[in-house]
Amino acid sequence: MKLNKVVFPVAGLGSRFFPATKATPKEMLPIVDKPLIQYAVEEALDAGFTELIFVTAKSKTSIRDHFESKLNTELSNLTKEKKELLSKMNKIIPNGVSCKYVFQEEPLGLGHAILQAKQLINDEPFAVILADDLIDTKIGALKQMVDLYNDTNSSIISVQKVDKASSIQYGMVSIDEGSQNMMKLTDIIEKPLPENAPSNLGVVGRYIFCNKILKFLENISFGTGNEIQLTDGIKSMLIAHPVYAYEFEGTRYDCGDKLGFIKANIEYALKNKIFGDDLEDYLKNRLKI
Numbered sequence: 468m469k470l471n472k473v474v475f476p477v478a479g480l481g482s483r484f485f486p487a488t489k490a491t492p493k494e495m496l497p498i499v500d501k502p503l504i505q506y507a508v509e510e511a512l513d514a515g516f517t518e519l520i521f522v523t524a525k526s527k528t529s530i531r532d533h534f535e536s537k538l539n540t541e542l543s544n545l546t547k548e549k550k551e552l553l554s555k556m557n558k559i560i561p562n563g564v565s566c567k568y569v570f571q572e573e574p575l576g577l578g579h580a581i582l583q584a585k586q587l588i589n590d591e592p593f594a595v596i597l598a599d600d601l602i603d604t605k606i607g608a609l610k611q612m613v614d615l616y617n618d619t620n621s622s623i624i625s626v627q628k629v630d631k632a633s634s635i636q637y638g639m640v641s642i643d644e645g646s647q648n649m650m651k652l653t654d655i656i657e658k659p660l661p662e663n664a665p666s667n668l669g670v671v672g673r674y675i676f677c678n679k680i681l682k683f684l685e686n687i688s689f690g691t692g693n694e695i696q697l698t699d700g701i702k703s704m705l706i707a708h709p710v711y712a713y714e715f716e717g718t719r720y721d722c723g724d725k726l727g728f729i730k731a732n733i734e735y736a737l738k739n740k741i742f743g744d745d746l747e748d749y750l751k752n753r754l755k756i
């Protein structure tokens with residue numbers, strides 16, 4: 468079945484970023500001039516997804532506003548350039564693409580968030596993007612994964628090599644032999660201590676799932692952090708159904724973390740056509756290099 472649907476779990480508290488995220492969702496924090504959630508949406512659109520499902524909290528109205536609200540392009544004092552800019556802002560979501568919003572009443576974990584989208588997902592395969600994992604690549608990470616899904620029709624989760632000492636921040640996987648960057652998962656553990664991590668491969672926030680994952684998620688109980696963990700759903704599924712790990716090409720920034728967020732801003736700003744060179748000069752000067 469063709470992949471059309473992508474779920475964006477965006478209901479988390481964002482507590483690592485308090486106080487900035489007390490009233491503003493962390494997914495609305497900008498990298499240079501674009502909110503994280505828009506990078507995620509553009510990655511999904513680029514990968515061919517046409518049904519976007521946001522699992523959001525009732526208080527997080529700005530995400531919906533960002534995509535749905537329309538700026539008034541008929542104001543009498545607008546220059547031609549301003550009018551064009553405003554029109555562009557009104558077309559972040561192209562024609563033919565739908566956005567749906569569903570609430571997660573309580574932040575009970577990533578697995579729980581995905582289950583809230585069950586009725587909208589219906590019986591189809593679907594992707595999941597965690598917007599705070601920003602991936603800088605030539606070919607979008609999700610697009611890379613869609614091509615592989617079309618070959619295998621199996622669930623695929625993206626991974627990267629991480630420092631084992633930081634395993635408590637990730638779902639950590641073990642894998643069977645496989646071709647270069649597509650490997651069969653044999654185990655997955657949510658945020659283990661380094662000594663319990665099965666390898667140095669950590670899960671990054673891009674997933675493609677066959678629909679069966681929903682059944683497994685419905686049958687798991689509270690896990691790490693007292694949350695319904697997606698990782699536990701994947702673990703119970705892979706006994707009966709193959710799941711592949713894909714080491715994507717690209718650089719990932721953990722933008723749910725202050726340092727990761729700042730690094731992403733610096734890297735994207737350095738690439739900015741208008742002020743990138745000025746920023747580089749400033750940084751060299753500042754660091755005396």
Ligand code: G1P
Pocket residue numbers: 577597600636637638639657658669670671672697698723
């Ligand atoms: C989530 C997942 C974890 C994954 C991580 C990637 O954790 O539960 O398995 O490695 O995203 O960013 P979170 O960072 O939301 O705590």
